[in-house]
Amino acid sequence: MMRQASKMILGQGLPSLPTRTRAVVVGAGKPRMYHERVVDHYSNPRNVGSFDKKDPNVGTGLVGAPACGDVMKLQIRVDDESGKIVDACFKTFGCGSAIASSSVVTEWVKGKQMEEVLSIKNTEIAKHLSLPPVKLHCSMLAEDAIKAAVKDYETKRAKSNSIEEAAPVKKAADA
């Protein structure tokens, strides 16, 4: 009985063995810990690059400010008829979490409809990367970048449509 009691006392006093998983526990107030995925996206970034800005199928979203330490440029190439995003690329000036957020976003938007990607929330990005509270603005910026890119594409399309409408009218006027 005494042995059992001692075991109980000791059982509560022993430190628990650390878990084997590589995922890092994000604790409040602890210094930055990078989730494995963030490090992966930083070391092997997907879809870094640029499309031609003047291409009518390309929407460009440029958000952020150098003064704040984060600038993201997200470009999407959209198929005109289906409204599907066929390709995406990004360039980011920012910390590892910002680079990872924008890299993740380019992966997620590929193959989706434009309306669908507008519903991507920054909380999903943050959860996927296990971002600590101090890095949440990186995911918010990534969400903004998607919206900006989509809006840019739609504005471009609206302008080119209005130009097309104006041209036949002019032809009719000339004729």
Add this chain to the structure above:
Amino acid sequence: MTSKLLAALLRRSLLKPTTSSCYSTTFIHRRPLSTAAAIVEPLEEDANGITMKGVKISGRPLYLDVQATSPVDPRVLDAMLPYYVSRYGNPHSRTHLYGWESENAVESGRAQVAALINASPKEIIFTSGATESNNISIKGVMHFYKDKKRHVITTQTEHKCVLDSCRHLQQEGFDVTYLPVKPDGLIDLEKLRESIRPDTGLISVMMVNNEIGVIQPMEEIGKICKEFNVPLHTDAAQALGKIPIDVDKMNISLMSLSGHKIYGPKGIGALYVRRRPRIRVEPQMNGGGQERGLRSGTVPTPLVVGFGAACELAMREMEYDDKRIKALQERLLDGIREKIDGVVVNGSTERRYAGNLNLSFAYVEGESLLMGLKEVAVSSGSACTSASLEPSYVLRALGVEEDMAHTSIRYGIGRFTTEEEIDRAAELTVKQVEKLREMSPLYEMVKEGIDIKKVAHFGYGVVAGRIQLDQSGRSSSGHLSSRESNLCLIRLC
């Protein structure tokens, strides 16, 4: 009998072998008698390398962060060890050999420290570090003279402990002037002259800055202080043993020194307090009246012996180290500059301690660069590496623009840094900077010829007054949604 049982069970359970299938390839440092409340994540080491905090590297990183702390010189450790295990007396014990020999050791350590700064041993008191010495100097002096003197002058680039002590004094009702610095990091002597008032009780200027490494003109400042008869305090933690210090030539009244920056042990520092003319200080630690009543508490003999040994070594090897470190600094700077452009040295290049190289890389962000430089231990003045989103206050005081302040990296070169380490660090830096510049939209814009400075803020919802960079000429929505305004608040835009 219960206690014996407990002890036996404890011993058995803690010494159980930790092998099981999942741990067979890793060795986790166990701390069997740990009473730590928080379990610190262990370092996992195996044949493939070290993993900690999600980062995997092939071995221990190259240490280029000497301004943060320095390794203990093996000769210093040799001097300290006897005082831990055989000559372990308390120096204040007057009645037996252990105390007497301990006191002798403390006094010879004191003499060694004093010799390095051309002071008398009677003017040195030992503290727990430069932070404590700074606190004693600033708060102690002003509290002592609080009836007549209500004003303190310091600079904007001081160490946090000095600035925080001054803020504490401000809360108590004193006036503090924070002098601005010129873009090269040095203070303007004319401004200093103008800000001295009849009730100025203390001027505090650090000798060598820990972030940018600039050396302030202490002799000229000392002359001004003598002229106006104001005590001069200097934080010489980074300067001790690296540049020649003479308290008489520089007219210094109080000086803070630190042990772990000159290859000595951590946890020890000293405060030089001038005796002629005497400066009075109110003690911050009350007790048995040790250290001339200015700092009560048992003086830690082994740490003092270590500090003294480190000072003596520094005196002997200062010139040799200086020559060697200067050559290494040039090697690092040339190695980086010949491969990439857009590299800026923060702070004066002439009046600078060679072992501190603070570089800004344009169009690249500091934290992402640090993440890539995981094989090199350096530090950065970037916002992301501090808790807030603001870049280092020292760089801001220099007038470095925000986007450059975000990209700064501080390389520290010391006595034990080798040429191979420098070459490898330069190589890794160049590689990472090039990779990040490929990923950077700012670099792309600059290459296209767009002037980034004209664009303050990018975004599809525009704040009034800012130019929007967009070729398609979208019209801006006049108002911000509440989330955007929150974003802007967080970003301080």
